[in-house]
Amino acid sequence: xxxxxxxxxxxxxxxxxxxxxxxxxxxxxxxxxxxxxxxxxxxxxxxxxxxxxxxxxxxxxxxxxxxxxxxxxxxxxxxxxxxxxxxxxxxxxxxxxxxxxxxxxxxxxxxxxxxxxxxxxxxxxxxxxxxxxxxxxxxxxxxxxxxxxxxxxxxxxxxxxxxxxxxxxxxxxxxxxxxxxxxxxxxxxxxxxxxxxxxxxxxxxxxxxxxxxxxxxxxxxxxxxxxxxxxxxxxxxxxxxxxxxxxxxxxxxxxxxxxxxxxxxxxxxxxxxxxxxxxxxxxxxxxxxxxxxxxxxxxxxxxxxxxxxxxxxxxxxxxxxxxxxxxxxxxxxxxxxxxxxxxxxxxxxxxxxxxxxxxxxxxxxxxxxxxxxxxxxxxxxxxxxxxxxxxxxxxxxxxxxxxxxxxxxxxxxxxxxxxxxxxxxxxxxxxxxxxxxxxxxxxxxxxxxxxxxxxxxxxxxxxxxxxxxxxxxxxxxxxxxxxxxxxxxxxxxxxxxxxxxxxxxxxxxxxxxxxxxxxxxxxxxxxxxxxxxxxxxxxxxxxxxxxxxxxxxx
Numbered sequence: 001x002x003x004x005x006x007x008x009x010x011x012x013x014x015x016x017x018x019x020x021x022x023x024x025x026x027x028x029x030x031x032x033x034x035x036x037x038x039x040x041x042x043x044x045x046x047x048x049x050x051x052x053x054x055x056x057x058x059x060x061x062x063x064x065x066x067x068x069x070x071x072x073x074x075x076x077x078x079x080x081x082x083x084x085x086x087x088x089x090x091x092x093x094x095x096x097x098x099x100x101x102x103x104x105x106x107x108x109x110x111x112x113x114x115x116x117x118x119x120x121x122x123x124x125x126x127x128x129x130x131x132x133x134x135x136x137x138x139x140x141x142x143x144x145x146x147x148x149x150x151x152x153x154x155x156x157x158x159x160x161x162x163x164x165x166x167x168x169x170x171x172x173x174x175x176x177x178x179x180x181x182x183x184x185x186x187x188x189x190x191x192x193x194x195x196x197x198x199x200x201x202x203x204x205x206x207x208x209x210x211x212x213x214x215x216x217x218x219x220x221x222x223x224x225x226x227x228x229x230x231x232x233x234x235x236x237x238x239x240x241x242x243x244x245x246x247x248x249x250x251x252x253x254x255x256x257x258x259x260x261x262x263x264x265x266x267x268x269x270x271x272x273x274x275x276x277x278x279x280x281x282x283x284x285x286x287x288x289x290x291x292x293x294x295x296x297x298x299x300x301x302x303x304x305x306x307x308x309x310x311x312x313x314x315x316x317x318x319x320x321x322x323x324x325x326x327x328x329x330x331x332x333x334x335x336x337x338x339x340x341x342x343x344x345x346x347x348x349x350x351x352x353x354x355x356x357x358x359x360x361x362x363x364x365x366x367x368x369x370x371x372x373x374x375x376x377x378x379x380x381x382x383x384x385x386x387x388x389x390x391x392x393x394x395x396x397x398x399x400x401x402x403x404x405x406x407x408x409x410x411x412x413x414x415x416x417x418x419x420x421x422x423x424x425x426x427x428x429x430x431x432x433x434x435x436x437x438x439x440x441x442x443x444x445x446x447x448x449x450x451x452x453x454x455x456x457x458x459x460x461x462x463x464x465x466x467x468x469x470x471x472x473x474x475x476x477x478x479x480x481x482x483x484x485x486x487x488x489x490x491x492x493x494x495x496x497x498x499x500x501x502x503x504x505x506x507x508x509x510x511x512x513x514x515x516x517x518x519x520x521x522x523x524x525x526x527x528x529x530x531x532x533x534x535x536x537x538x539x540x541x542x543x544x545x546x547x548x549x550x551x552x553x554x
Contacts (some may be wrong), residue, residue, distance in 0.1 A: 001339065002217050003302070003325055003326060004028035004298075004302055004325055004326070005199060005325055006208055006293075006324070007298055007302075007324075007325065007326025007327075007329070008326075009219045009397075010248075010252055010326055010327060010330060011051065011326075011330060013047060013252065014252060014256060014259075014330070016255050016323065017319075017405075018159045018259055018263055019270075020505055021260060021264065022263060022264055023267060024261065024381075025261070025264040025266025025267075025280075026124040026264040026265065026266070026268045026270075027267065027268075027271060029176060029261075029268040030175075030263065030267070030268045032171050032172070032175045032176060033148045033168060033171065033172075033272070034162075034272065035171075035266070036054075038053055038513060039136070039174070039472065040307070041174060041299060041366055042170050042171065042174055042401035043168050043173075045134055046091035046166065046170070048166075049166065051164075051166035051167075052164075053164050053166060053435040054066050054164070054167075054168070055164055055477075056161035056162075056163065056164060057161065057163065057164055058160040058161055058162065058501060059149075059161060059162055059497040059498055059500055059501030060158065060501075061151055061165075062162050062163070062497055063164045063493070063494060063498075065165035065166060065169075065488060066142060066145070066146065066165060066341070066490070066493060066497075069138075069142070070109050070110075070489075070490065072106070072261065073105075073109045073135060073138060073139075073188075074105045074106060074109045074486075075105075075146055076131075076405075077104070077105040077108060077109060077131050077132075077135060078101050079106040079142075079543075080126070080127055080130065080131045081095065081096035081100075081101040081105065081123075081131070082095050082096060082098070082101050083125055084123070084127050085127045086097060086128070087124065087127075087235045088126065088409070089124050089125035089126045089197070090124035090125075090126065091124040091125065091200055091214055092124075092200070092298065093121075093122055093124050096117075096122065096123075097115045099475050099478040099535070100116065100117060100473065100478055101117060102478065102479070103478040103479070103481060103482040104117070106482040106483075106485050106486050106540075107232070107464065107482070107485055108131075108132055108136070108139065108230070108232060109135055109138075109139055109461050110113075110139065110458060110462050110485040110486055110489035110490070111139035111143055111228070111230060111339060111371060111372075111374070111487070111489065112341065112462040112463065112464040112485045112488075113225070113230045113231040113232030113341050113464040113489060114232075114341065114458060114459055114460075114463075114464040114466070114472075114481060114485060114487070115232055115233065115236075115464070115466075116472040116473040116477065116478060116481075117236075118236040118380050119234050119236055119238060120213070120214055120234070120235045121236075124235055125197055125216060125217070127214060127223060128217070128234060129216075129217050129220075129317045130431050131211055132221070132232060133217070133220065133221045133471050134280030135230075135357075136180075136221065136225055136228050136230040136232070136492070136511060137173050137177050137178070137224055137228060138169070138173065138225040138308075139228070139230065139371060140172075140177060140224070140227070140228030140229065140348060140372045140373070141168075141169050141172035141173045141177060141232065141372030141373055142169060142215045142373070143372050143374045144168070144176070144261075144265075144372055144373035144425060145165055145168035145169050145172060145373065146271075146374075146377060146468045146493050146496055146497065147373035148162060148163065148168055148182065148263065148268075148372070148375040149162040149165075149168070149374075149496075149497060149500050150376075150377045150380055150496050150497070150499065150500040151268070151269050151272045151273065151376075151380075152272070152500065152504065153499065153500030153502075153504045154273050154380075154400070154401045154403060154499065154503055155272050155273045155274070155401075156504045157402075157504070157506060157507050157508050158505070158506075158507050159504055159505065160501050160504050160505045161504065162497070162500050162504060163543070164502065166170050169391065175204070175266065175405065176232060176261070177224065177227065178230060178255075179225075180260075181220070181224045181227055182223075182224040182251075183430055184222075184224075184226070184257055184458070185220040185222070185223040185228055186219075186255070187223075187253055187464075188219040188222055188223060188250055188254075189219045190399075191240075191247060191249055191250035191253065191340050192216055192246030192248055192250065193208070193219040193222055193243060193244060193245070193246060193250065194215055194216070194218045194219065194243045195215070195217055195218060195219040196212075196214065196215040196216070196219060197216070197217065198215025198216070199214060199215070200212050200213070200214040201213065201214070201215075203282035204432075209210060209428045211449065212551060213243075216234050217434075218234045218235075218243050218244055221234055222239075222245075223257065224530065225340075225342060226254045226257035226258045226340065226342060227257045227258075227260065227261065227276035227372075227376075228261075228372050229261075229262065229338045229339045229340040229370075229371040229372045229375075230260060230340065230341070230464075231335065231340040231342040231343075231463070231464040231465065232341070232342025233342065237342050238342055238344070239251075239254060239342045239344040240320050240343065240344045240345060240346075241329070245344055246437060247322060247551050248322060248323060248324075251322075251323050251327050251331065251344060251553075254291075254342070254344075255331055255334045257361055258335060258338055258340050258342070259290075259334055259338065259369060261372045261376040261437045262286075262369035262371065262376070263286065263369045264282065265369075265375070266280070266282045266283040266286065266369075266371075266376065267283070267370065267386060269282060269376060269380075270502075273401055273440050274492065274540075275277075275519060275545040276464045277322070277519035278519050280402065280519070281519050281520070281521075281523060281527075282376075282379055282380070282383065282524075282527075284521065284524040285379065285381065285527040285531075286367070286368045286369045286370075286375075286522045286525070287368075288368075288528050289337070289364070289367075289368035289528060289531070290333070290334075290368045290369060293333045293337060293360075294329065294330055294333045295356060295366070297310070297329040297330075297332060297333050297354055297357050298325065298329045298330075298350050299357075300315075300350075300353045300354045300357065301315045301328070301329050301350065301351060301354050302315075302325055303315075303351075308511075309379060309409055313351065313365035314437065315349075315351050315354070317349040318345050318346035318347075318348065318349020318350070319345040319346075319349070320344060320345060322473070322541045323344055323345070325408055327344070327524055328345040329345060329354075331343075331345070331346060331480065332344075332345060332350070332357075332358055333357070333358070333361060334513060335364075335463075336358040336359075336361035336362050336366070336463060336465060336479060337361040337364070337367075337368045337369070337370070338366055338367060338369060338370055338375060338464045338467075339366045339370065339371030339373050339461065339463050339464075340371070340463070340464070341377070341463045341464025341465040342457065342466065343463070343465050344423070344464075345464070346468045347454070347467050347468065348447075348450075348451070348467045348468035349468070350468045351547075351551065352447075352547050352548075352551030352552075352553070353444075353551040355435060355454075355467070355546065355547050355550070356449060356450075356543060356546070356548060356551060358465070359373030359450070359454055359546075359547060360535070360539070360543065361502055362457050362458060362461045362463045362533075363421075363424070363457055363536070363538070363539045363543075364531055364535050365378045365381040365382070365417070365420065365461070365462060365463070367382060368531075371462065372478075377496050378492075379419065379527075380529050381413050381416045381417065381495075382417075382527060382530060382534075383400060383495070383518070383527055384400055384409060384413045384524070385407055385413055385414075385417065385530055385534070385554075386408075387399065387400045387405055387516060388405050388413075389526075390529060391405070391518050391527060392514075394514075396514055396516075398516075399509050399515060399516070400518060401518070402508040402509050402510075402511070403506050403508070403509065404506065404509055408502050409499060409502055409503065410497040410503070412495045412498050413495070413499065414421065415495045416492050416495040416496065416499075416509045417534065418462050419488070419492050419495075420461055420492070421490055421538045421539065422451070422462035423456070423484045423487055423488050424456045424457050424461070424484075424539075425539075425542060427456045427460070427480055427481075427484055428452055428453050428456045428542065430472055430478070430480075431452050431456070431476075431477075432449065432452060432475075436474075437452070437474075437476050437477065438452075438474060440470055440471040440472065440474055440476075441469070441470060442469035442470065442471070443469055444549075446544075446547070446549040446550040446553070447469070447550055448469075449545055449546045450467060450547050450550065451468075451469050451470040452455055452470065453465050453542055453546050454466070454470060455467065455474055455477065455481060456480075456481065456484055458480075459481040459484040459485045459488065459552075460484040460485070460488035461488060462488055462489050473515075481542065510520050522550075546548075
């Protein structure tokens with residue numbers, strides 16, 4: 001079987017698995033967030049934190065819950081790293097420096113999981129399992145809670161209440177993320193991923209020196225890393241490391257975990273607004289972009305240009321031979337079109353156009369299917385923009401799901417889509433203008449510019465993957481990328497929740513013959529076009545200086 005045929009077979013199997021899980025998981029999540037029942041362990045948690053899960057919240061109170069919880073999480077994770085040297089199970093590692101501790105705390109709480117350190121050489125078992133792995137669950141649950149609040153904004157009328165943040169946070173963790181992660185960890189262990197609390201041990205003599213590895217609870221962290229679209233690896237090589245991702249089967253399963261909840265949330269959305277067809281329209285737009293990007297990536301990486309590529313069967317530089325072109329390309333697109341950031345290959349080693357595809361996937365806003373929760377609310381924001389544009393073309397007041405999209409709603413949606421590009425392009429411009437940040441670039445010219453652009457694109461979009469070649473473990477990059485991650489995560493949430501509150505206060509608008517049908521393929525196509533045009537106009541000049549220039553020159 002040719003590598004291309006094997007790639008198509010992997011993609012087909014992945015789509016089939018996602019299709020089988022779509023309906024039961026989507027319906028289950030809708031029941032979780034609509035239920036009034038509280039399980040006993042959940043009641044213990046509510047009592048411990050002093051929360052009343054039955055109390056409804058308006059959007060400012062919901063937002064205060066999100067921000068307060070996240071601020072406490074950042075502080076806790078920061079302090080845990082700063083005292084690591086005094087903790088048991090630290091494997092002899094010292095405490096983390098202040099700028100690195102801030103960057104890592106901001107990264108994991110913001111669901112970015114950007115890592116400018118060597119995991120196996122810096123973090124002990126307590127920080128890995130009690131700090132980083134815990135935030136993998138909680139940051140994902142926060143994103144899902146915000147998405148559900150926006151869905152309630154569309155579903156409810158004549159009220160400003162969006163549910164209870166603490167109940168949504170706990171239910172998302174206990175009823176969705178934990179059970180699937182347990183199953184996922186068992187599958188990964190069966191595939192060969194390690195799961196232990198072993199210390200550092202020598203594995204052999206190589207070229208006159210020794211090589212050492214430390215063990216860890218890798219499979220359990222790997223499962224939630226992918227399921228929660230987190231991406232932070234136990235080891236520096238991330239999902240290219242055989243302890244995290246041993247073989248092609250585990251590789252395909254990890255991609256499945258990455259895409260599982262973001263795609264299934266579209267059915268949850270359809271259930272909660274009372275129209276499965278609306279969910280299918282959003283799903284269709286996501287699927288078109290994801291399949292299109294995957295096909296384009298595989299084509300660029302399989303394209304033979306010269307004898308070296310002919311012999312290797314494609315652009316194999318920076319890719320694991322056990323995954324090949326296809327497994328690496330599918331993974332790269334899945335991880336950058338979501339907010340995962342895990343990598344099983346070096347994106348810096350992809351062809352010029354291939355590296356540009358990974359960058360563009362993040363710059364779309366990671367909405368196809370996007371991060372856990374963040375993908376759905378990002379796509380719904382774009383849906384609001386799309387109906388607004390359609391209303392301009394036909395001269396009607398735009399409506400979506402029975403809600404009028406007026407001045408307030410469109411201003412909030414516009415602010416949402418402007419935050420991330422402002423962070424990415426602003427920080428990139430400053431870094432390129434100053435002399436010191438440029439010293440961290442391994443390459444010059446277009447590829448060097450891509451290293452900087454990719455870093456801030458990854459940070460501000462809460463992705464976390466790295467382009468490689470950039471020494472980001474400096475005070476400048478640790479601080480500025482940390483700020484970009486926090487602002488890129490929580491500023492958009494402000495606008496999402498404000499929009500949800502304004503929609504929930506409206507009374508439903510009756511559908512008429514002139515109402516745009518947002519559950520039809522025509523609208524799904526309009527939505528895809530809107531996403532590509534807005535992104536293209538925003539980022540094209542920067543992309544032209546980096547990956548496009550490099551691709552055309554090769």
